Amino acid sequence: MSLKKLSPIALLFMLAITVSACSKQNDTTDKVDIGKKQEVEMKVSDSDKEYGKKYNELYKKYISNLAKFDIYSDEEKAEAYFNKNEYPGNKKYLNNLKEAYSKSKEGISSFISELKADTKIENPSLKAMNEELIVEAELTIMNIDEMLNRINQIPKEIEKTSKEEFIEIVNKTADLADEKENEFEEMIEYMNEKINKKS
Numbered sequence: 498m499s500l501k502k503l504s505p506i507a508l509l510f511m512l513a514i515t516v517s518a519c520s521k522q523n524d525t526t527d528k529v530d531i532g533k534k535q536e537v538e539m540k541v542s543d544s545d546k547e548y549g550k551k552y553n554e555l556y557k558k559y560i561s562n563l564a565k566f567d568i569y570s571d572e573e574k575a576e577a578y579f580n581k582n583e584y585p586g587n588k589k590y591l592n593n594l595k596e597a598y599s600k601s602k603e604g605i606s607s608f609i610s611e612l613k614a615d616t617k618i619e620n621p622s623l624k625a626m627n628e629e630l631i632v633e634a635e636l637t638i639m640n641i642d643e644m645l646n647r648i649n650q651i652p653k654e655i656e657k658t659s660k661e662e663f664i665e666i667v668n669k670t671a672d673l674a675d676e677k678e679n680e681f682e683e684m685i686e687y688m689n690e691k692i693n694k695k696s
Contacts, residue, residue: 544619548627549692551616559608566597572668576661587656587663594667595648602641609634626688644671 568578575590585593609631618624648671655666 544617545623548616548618548623552612552627552688552692555608555611559604559611563601563604566601569594569597572665575664575668579660579664584660587658587660590660590664591648591651591656591667594671595645598641598645598648598671602638602645605634605638605641623691626691630688640673643673647671 568574584590612627612631616627618627648667651667651670655663658666
C-alpha cells in the first residue's frame with residue numbers, strides 16, 4: 498500500500514502494531530541508509546543500547562496500546578468491525594472516534610516528550626533517525642489536531658443518516674491522505690531493523 502494514500506491516523510496504528518519489543522542489540526558495525534539515502538557506518542555503543550532500551554520501553558508504554566483503535570483508521574475497517582459487532586449508534590461512534598484521536602495524540606505527545614528528555618546518542622546516524630522520528634511524530638500530532646477540528650464541524654443532522662453513510666461521511670471528513678504526507682513507514686522499517694536486533 499502506498500504511504501501517501503494512508504491517513505496520518507492509519508500510519509499511527511500501523512506503527513503501534515508493527516513495532517517489536519526487544520531491548521537487546523549486537524555490538525557491531527552495520528550500514529544504514531537514512532535521510533537523503535547516504536550510507537553511513539553504524540557502530541552500536543553502550544549509550545546507543547540504552548537508547549534502544551528506552552525507545553522500546555516508551556513504545557510499549559505509550560504506543561502499542563493504541564492498536565485497539567485500529568477499527569477507526571479507515572472506513573473499510575470500521576464497517577467490517579461493526580458488521581460483526583454491535584454498532585453503538587452514530588453519535589456514540591463519533592464520540593468514540595474523537596476519543597481514539599485524542600488518546601492517540603496523548604500517547605504520541607508523551608512518547609516524544611520522554612524520548613527527548615535526557616536522550617544521549619553517540620552514533621550520528623542513530624541520532625538522525627531519532628530526530629527524524631520526532632519530527633514525523635510532531636507532524637502526526639498536528640494532523641490529528643486538524644482531523645479533530647474537521648469532525649467537530651460535522652453538522653448534527655448528519656447523525657440521522659444510516660450507519661454506512663455516516664461512517665463514510667465521518668471518515669472522508671477527517672481524511673488528510675491527499676493533503677498530508679509523512680514518512681512513518683520508512684522510520685518504522687529503520688527503527689525495527691537497526692534498534693530491535695536480537696543478539
